[in-house]
Amino acid sequence: MSDNLLFIIGTNLAKIILFTHLVLIFAAYMPWVERKVSAWMQDRVGPNRVGYAGLLQPIADALKFIFKEDAIPGHVEKVLFVLAPAMTVIPALLILAVIPFAPPVKVLGESVQMVIADLDTGILFVFAISSLSVYGITFAGWASNNKYSLLGGVRSSAQMISYEVCLGLSVVGIFMAAQTLRLTDIVTLQVDGVWNIFTQPIGALVFIVAAFAETNRLPFDLPEAETELVAGYHTEYGSMKFAMFFAGEYAAMFVFSALVAVLFLGGWDVPFMSNATFAALGNWGVVIGMLSFLTKVCAFLFFYVWVRWTIPRFRFDQLMHLGWKVLLPLALVNVVITGLWNLP
Amino acid sequence: MAKVVDRHKLTWYEELYLPAIASGLKRTFRQMFQPDITLQYPEERPQIYDDYRGAPGLVRDQDGREKCVSCQLCEYICPPKAIVIVPGEAPEGATYDYSHIEKAPREFFIDMLRCIYCGYCEEICPEQAIFMTGEYELNAGSRQELVHDKKRLYEIGGLRPDPIQKWKGKDDRLDAGGFTDLRKRGAGAEEGE
Numbered sequence: 286m287s288d289n290l291l292f293i294i295g296t297n298l299a300k301i302i303l304f305t306h307l308v309l310i311f312a313a314y315m316p317w318v319e320r321k322v323s324a325w326m327q328d329r330v331g332p333n334r335v336g337y338a339g340l341l342q343p344i345a346d347a348l349k350f351i352f353k354e355d356a357i358p359g360h361v362e363k364v365l366f367v368l369a370p371a372m373t374v375i376p377a378l379l380i381l382a383v384i385p386f387a388p389p390v391k392v393l394g395e396s397v398q399m400v401i402a403d404l405d406t407g408i409l410f411v412f413a414i415s416s417l418s419v420y421g422i423t424f425a426g427w428a429s430n431n432k433y434s435l436l437g438g439v440r441s442s443a444q445m446i447s448y449e450v451c452l453g454l455s456v457v458g459i460f461m462a463a464q465t466l467r468l469t470d471i472v473t474l475q476v477d478g479v480w481n482i483f484t485q486p487i488g489a490l491v492f493i494v495a496a497f498a499e500t501n502r503l504p505f506d507l508p509e510a511e512t513e514l515v516a517g518y519h520t521e522y523g524s525m526k527f528a529m530f531f532a533g534e535y536a537a538m539f540v541f542s543a544l545v546a547v548l549f550l551g552g553w554d555v556p557f558m559s560n561a562t563f564a565a566l567g568n569w570g571v572v573i574g575m576l577s578f579l580t581k582v583c584a585f586l587f588f589y590v591w592v593r594w595t596i597p598r599f600r601f602d603q604l605m606h607l608g609w610k611v612l613l614p615l616a617l618v619n620v621v622i623t624g625l626w627n628l629p
Numbered sequence: 630m631a632k633v634v635d636r637h638k639l640t641w642y643e644e645l646y647l648p649a650i651a652s653g654l655k656r657t658f659r660q661m662f663q664p665d666i667t668l669q670y671p672e673e674r675p676q677i678y679d680d681y682r683g684a685p686g687l688v689r690d691q692d693g694r695e696k697c698v699s700c701q702l703c704e705y706i707c708p709p710k711a712i713v714i715v716p717g718e719a720p721e722g723a724t725y726d727y728s729h730i731e732k733a734p735r736e737f738f739i740d741m742l743r744c745i746y747c748g749y750c751e752e753i754c755p756e757q758a759i760f761m762t763g764e765y766e767l768n769a770g771s772r773q774e775l776v777h778d779k780k781r782l783y784e785i786g787g788l789r790p791d792p793i794q795k796w797k798g799k800d801d802r803l804d805a806g807g808f809t810d811l812r813k814r815g816a817g818a819e820e821g822e
Contacts, residue, residue: 328664330669
């Protein structure tokens, strides 16, 4: 690490700007991807009017959201109502801080980690922050003063608190094997060793299911549940405030895809490459690593959409049953098995 | 015969759900590569068949004669009361043969906001003067525009050649052998009794 303050500030700012914009671009284009893939799965064409293959659709949508009247209904709790959209976006973007995008890059002879904050407690930070995102949805449901929104908010809090437990327990096995909480170290171990999805298949399964629930995606989109609750917690929202919920959902999807890639799919690893090969390739190794990482993220984002059009929504009691009676025991069994496996 | 559905207890393999989800994922993935069935509407048009029930229109025959004799049967049968006819006398001095027709519509309105496209008007018309056309694009800037008047109805209907032309050449047929008597008798009946 360099002692030069200017260098540290410069590289960190560059990373923050790069990664944040990367996520925001993904979040902007994810609705387009979702609409296209949905269309293909239903023998339709999807957006194809704005630009080539509808590629300018996100820009058109953004313009529409910006120019719409930002109406606040008279019957809402104003403070919480305005606060709620921000509270769903911010946690999603905060988690980004600990996600390693690529192997360390060489800048002016110094080695710089491609993480905004390479925390010792990386994954604990993720869980601490991701639990906060439930507040945005619950506040939105409460502040809207509307029965559908409230039901959405209540469902959301029950769902996210239940699945938070499984989410946390499912990765304990990884820490037990890796003996570190730092995400960069977990990736480095996978680059030289085996991807965690092969050593921790049960943990991966539980984590992925819980990730779907945490991001309120089908089959666990009960807080939104168009068919039952109009639009759930964001029924009363319009224009940019609605767009914030939208962006928050897609940013969260990106972040959880990135987490799956980092924790289970080897992060920036490319098969048959070791840490030594990455180091030998220098900054080209960084480019390859980043592309590999983003490919994994994209694949998982596609998986999100793919699952959406395959599995119908769970009923509320089924959701609770799955969370507490199936996934939680599975996660615990995984912890026990990993513990026995790694006995000294 | 009643069909008995076997509701067996799920085997442990089925209880896992994961194989079912995997086969579902396979199904949706394959579906992505099926050809699209979407019609790119303004550029591509659906095929309209002859018996399509689009906007009703009035027709003229090959001589350009309005076939409607304003009998008002369509107005009477129209379930949503979309048709309003103002009957009038057949136009004097027209180039075509009106000599055996007394009436023609002075005005003919069809309110397309009321029309339910049932086709009863076409069915009941004794003169085959009104037809359901293939016209399906009914857009307007105001409600008034969607109340089609006589001019618009003839635009929609256009010409429709009539193989029978039951009024045409009636005089000739009457004058030709055998019918002269009938005509005299007709005239006598009018004057006499």
